[in-house]
Amino acid sequence: QVQLEESGGGLVQAGGSLRLSCTASGRTISTYTMAWFRQAPGKEREFVAGISWSGRTANYADSVKGRFTISRDNAKNAVYLQMDSLKPDDTADYYCAARGPVSVQYDANRYAYWGQGTQVTVSS
16 A cells, blocks of 8 residues: 655745645555646646656646656655646645556546645635
8 A cells, every 4th residue: 555645735926836745655656657636626636747657757737838847756755746837727736646657647547546635826
């Protein structure tokens, strides 16, 4: 079993930055594909970014390309999401997810492990 815990959310003005962290426990995530999803009030959960187990491949939703960067540190059993040039539309609860070593999946149903989420609010 893998337990995931997100941190780093908060309130930020439009144009600002935040760095989300996802720390894993229970077992190493070095062989897991990791991803960030988000869910805004009244909307479905959507893919934000994903990274392969090796860190060599990263995929992004079109809405965040060029502004967000996903990274991982397998030695620390952690994954990060650097969010720059934030917009009010980025306001949501952000979730970390993990699954076995396959290519990055865009469908939330394909991830077996989830954190509790961290709230990000971007004011205009």
